[in-house]
Amino acid sequence: MDPLDAAAAALARARSVVVLTGAGVSAESGVPTFRGPDGLWKNHRPEELATPQAFQQDPALVWEWYRWRQQVVSGCGPNPGHYALAALEELIEHFALVTQNVDGLHRRAGSRTVLELHGNLFQARCTREGTVRDFTAGDALPPHCECGAMLRPHIVWFGEPLDRLTIEEAFVCAQNADVCLVAGTSGVVAPASMIPMHAASHRAAVIEVNPHDTPLTGVARYALRGNSGEVLPRLVDEVRRRR
Ligand code: BV8
Numbered sequence: 001m002d003p004l005d006a007a008a009a010a011l012a013r014a015r016s017v018v019v020l021t022g023a024g025v026s027a028e029s030g031v032p033t034f035r036g037p038d039g040l041w042k043n044h045r046p047e048e049l050a051t052p053q054a055f056q057q058d059p060a061l062v063w064e065w066y067r068w069r070q071q072v073v074s075g076c077g078p079n080p081g082h083y084a085l086a087a088l089e090e091l092i093e094h095f096a097l098v099t100q101n102v103d104g105l106h107r108r109a110g111s112r113t114v115l116e117l118h119g120n121l122f123q124a125r126c127t128r129e130g131t132v133r134d135f136t137a138g139d140a141l142p143p144h145c146e147c148g149a150m151l152r153p154h155i156v157w158f159g160e161p162l163d164r165l166t167i168e169e170a171f172v173c174a175q176n177a178d179v180c181l182v183a184g185t186s187g188v189v190a191p192a193s194m195i196p197m198h199a200a201s202h203r204a205a206v207i208e209v210n211p212h213d214t215p216l217t218g219v220a221r222y223a224l225r226g227n228s229g230e231v232l233p234r235l236v237d238e239v240r241r242r243r
């Protein structure tokens with residue numbers, strides 16, 4: 001059986017599905033990935049920008065990078081891959097979409113149960129009170145909270161822990177999943193990359209959607225090689241046909 005048909009059959013039988021997405025799902029929306037040929041990190045090393053130390057050292061530089069990323073993402077919209085995942089959620093009894101992406105495109109495409117492991121580009125957090133608010137960076141960088149303390153991007157940087165409740169919920173979903181659908185991630189960042197392993201170790205069938213092999217390909221029962229904007233709509237159409 002064609003791997004996509006077999007993967008669709010597994011999804012059609014599933015009562016519980018967990019999805020893990022990475023930057024590749026937003027690539028066809030025009031949002032640069034992190035580690036691809038035109039990746040975000042190409043111009044900057046992660047240590048320069050996505051760490052608490054970088055923010056401590058030069059908060060204005062870090063905010064300039066995030067303001068640029070906010071501007072890039074504001075000019076982008078969900079692509080057919082995002083919409084396919086929102087449609088899949090309506091077909092599955094227990095469904096959770098766990099994303100490493102901070103661009104907010106899954107919710108804009110209509111996905112409802114979205115766990116944002118690494119935060120959200122359009123939110124900021126007070127460095128003193130910890131309060132989180134929707135925030136679009138303007139000219140005055142770094143921005144400050146009403147309390148006078150500096151605001152930081154509400155993003156999980158390297159070396160920082162993820163929100164405990166969010167990552168715990170993601171692992172519970174993985175533990176209970178019949179199928180784990182992984183799309184658009186290089187699988188190099190932990191603990192997100194451990195979610196498909198956790199699902200597989202609790203009997204889930206793993207489906208990987210990516211143009212290339214990744215460190216997660218080893219746990220995938222079905223490896224669907226291609227762009228998520230093309231593969232995911234075909235996959236969900238097949239699931240719908242079998243339902
Ligand atoms: C933590 C925020 C603990 C920034 C990000 C050594 C070994 C293992 C782990 C570690 C280690 N040393 C340190 C660690 C831990 C570290 C880590 O994993 N490092 C890696 C780099 C080795 N992790 C952490 O630090 C995490 N925290 O562990 O805390 C702790 C506990 C208690 C107390 C203190 C600490 C925090 C991780 C979060 C880091 N923040 N982003 C920002 O976004 O501004 S990670 C960053 O990478 C992004 O969030 C991104 O989402 C994430 C993963 O990248 P991908 O999404 O996979 O994107 P990438 O470009 O890499 O790949 C794209 C893929 O898409 C490719 O495969 C490509 O083929 C594919 N693709 C391209 N086009 C398409 C496509 N697929 C489909 N369709 C297409 N069209």
